[in-house]
Amino acid sequence: MSAKPTRQSRRPRKIQATAQFYDLRLYVAGQTARSLAAMANLVKLCDEHLEGRYRIEVIDLLEHPQLARGDQIVALPTLVRKLPKPIRKLVGDLSNTERALVGLDLRPRAPGKT
Amino acid sequence: MAPSVPKSPTGIQGLDEITGGGLPRGRPTLICGGPGCGKTILSMEFLINGARQFGEPGVFLSFEETVEDLTQNFASLGFDLRPLSARKKVSLDYVRVMPSEIQETGEYDLDGLFIRLGHAIDSIGAKRVVLDTIETLFSGLSDTRLLRAELRRLFDWLKTKGVTAIVTGERGDGRMTRHGLEEYITDCVILLDHRVVDQNATRRLRVVKFRGSTHGANEAPFFIDETGISVLPIASLGLQHRVPPGRVSTGVPDLDGMLGGKGYHRGSSILVSGSAGTGKTSLGGYFADAACRRGESALYFAFEESAAQIVRNLRSIGLELEPSLRKRLLQIHAARPTTSGLEGHLSAMHRLIEEQRPRVVIVDPISNLISVGTSVEVKAMLARLIDFMKVRQMTALFTSLTIDEGHPEGTDVGISSFMDTWLVLRNIEMNGERTRTLSVLKSRGMPHSNQVREFVLTSRGLKLLEVVRHQGRVLVGSEREAQGGGAVAARRAARRESRR
Numbered sequence: 301m302s303a304k305p306t307r308q309s310r311r312p313r314k315i316q317a318t319a320q321f322y323d324l325r326l327y328v329a330g331q332t333a334r335s336l337a338a339m340a341n342l343v344k345l346c347d348e349h350l351e352g353r354y355r356i357e358v359i360d361l362l363e364h365p366q367l368a369r370g371d372q373i374v375a376l377p378t379l380v381r382k383l384p385k386p387i388r389k390l391v392g393d394l395s396n397t398e399r400a401l402v403g404l405d406l407r408p409r410a411p412g413k414t
Numbered sequence: 415m416a417p418s419v420p421k422s423p424t425g426i427q428g429l430d431e432i433t434g435g436g437l438p439r440g441r442p443t444l445i446c447g448g449p450g451c452g453k454t455i456l457s458m459e460f461l462i463n464g465a466r467q468f469g470e471p472g473v474f475l476s477f478e479e480t481v482e483d484l485t486q487n488f489a490s491l492g493f494d495l496r497p498l499s500a501r502k503k504v505s506l507d508y509v510r511v512m513p514s515e516i517q518e519t520g521e522y523d524l525d526g527l528f529i530r531l532g533h534a535i536d537s538i539g540a541k542r543v544v545l546d547t548i549e550t551l552f553s554g555l556s557d558t559r560l561l562r563a564e565l566r567r568l569f570d571w572l573k574t575k576g577v578t579a580i581v582t583g584e585r586g587d588g589r590m591t592r593h594g595l596e597e598y599i600t601d602c603v604i605l606l607d608h609r610v611v612d613q614n615a616t617r618r619l620r621v622v623k624f625r626g627s628t629h630g631a632n633e634a635p636f637f638i639d640e641t642g643i644s645v646l647p648i649a650s651l652g653l654q655h656r657v658p659p660g661r662v663s664t665g666v667p668d669l670d671g672m673l674g675g676k677g678y679h680r681g682s683s684i685l686v687s688g689s690a691g692t693g694k695t696s697l698g699g700y701f702a703d704a705a706c707r708r709g710e711s712a713l714y715f716a717f718e719e720s721a722a723q724i725v726r727n728l729r730s731i732g733l734e735l736e737p738s739l740r741k742r743l744l745q746i747h748a749a750r751p752t753t754s755g756l757e758g759h760l761s762a763m764h765r766l767i768e769e770q771r772p773r774v775v776i777v778d779p780i781s782n783l784i785s786v787g788t789s790v791e792v793k794a795m796l797a798r799l800i801d802f803m804k805v806r807q808m809t810a811l812f813t814s815l816t817i818d819e820g821h822p823e824g825t826d827v828g829i830s831s832f833m834d835t836w837l838v839l840r841n842i843e844m845n846g847e848r849t850r851t852l853s854v855l856k857s858r859g860m861p862h863s864n865q866v867r868e869f870v871l872t873s874r875g876l877k878l879l880e881v882v883r884h885q886g887r888v889l890v891g892s893e894r895e896a897q898g899g900g901a902v903a904a905r906r907a908a909r910r911e912s913r914r
Contacts, residue, residue, distance in 0.1 A: 403517030
């Protein structure tokens, strides 16, 4: 599994007040259940909250171990928000959407929405 | 020796002795202690020595300092890490875990760290690994249960990688490390300590446990100087050293006469004790001079007087040290004992002795060293210094200032057992005059005189006068001259007059 191409959302929704572009990088190690869960959770989250303004790059450290150093990766999976600045790191499989949204500085649209 | 687990030498002086050869090979060792106790330096030296001396490349994973900081700090200690990094002998990496940057969003593990470390190990073929200080992870990640499980997995994984690892940990309340790493690292645990005793900062090292191996269990002093870490095991080097044949002159023919006519045994230790002004330095100076006359090198440690002062004073009793100093046969190192801790002094002495490899060493006086340490450790360290010289077959003369004129032997009992020959100098006050005397309290392995001889310092050297008995008493000073009578006595009287 190498870097995936940009994935765009096709559902046009309300334009956010702060329409920043999100450059995201997901680090995983192999196609483990946890890696796959993290990817699925991330895509879902982006589709729902960042339509049309995100890019996801998935890096498998089993294939590119030398890349762990640059982004200071210790735990896996780790999602690195490269843009907007400042850099944020989300550790874990993103199953806790609330925490993931807080980590990305995204407020959920409606309370209780998962 | 009993079979023991295989070991990786640290190359750190003294530490390999205490551990009987180094750290357990292929296993993690925990090194713990408070801030500033020397964990990082010890770990780095283990790595550098591995790369330089033992052909074992190493990975240093720092959780606290950036690679630039590490490189700079060790450069100031005299270790240049850059060429080792460039030649892929050492790999440095900084693992930054900032709590402010990290949000936990679900399940995770530390595979990222494993992959990073594994990649570093594989890319240089590392045999040694240092993780300094891995407990920093606990400040960045909140799931302590998971971290503990992962660290246990990490240490097991390091074993399967076959690397000899050092894991450092900060001292915690009531236990060795804050997060109880000692529960997972059970092969070898070393505790470092940095404390201040009597205004002197002292560092201590103790091997708390070493599975499958005997080890020194005592605290050993260590110090950090421009050559890195040196540990001084309190335990002695053992008594297996070879004894060199032959005898060496004391530099005083009369004294040689008292010692079976031949002087000290080569490679022995000599203690010259006495109160102030009894001629200890003079005996030391003559002994050094005799060595230089034989063409042997001598090293003189002066803890009371400057080199120039010693040369001047000895000149007044007919000893000219300048030529030997010029030929560099004789080296005088003068230092105030209080300028550095006892450990520092002993380390400096070790180093100078190692560098110059003298045949004869004089320590004048050893009692001044005692003044900077507590006596138990002083004895232990002196024992070590003495053994150190014996193993190198050097003949060493120590002077010792005794305070108690009545029982000069009493104050030196602690160190005298290490000594092969013990000369006692005394000032006797009798009939309104002071007279110096010299006696041989003991001298192992040789017939020696049991007499108390009068000891005179003249402008033409040191003399021991024959005993004159009169009515069952030994006569000294003017009394003996009166009794001895004749030309000899007159000559002595004249000489005596001249030195007053």
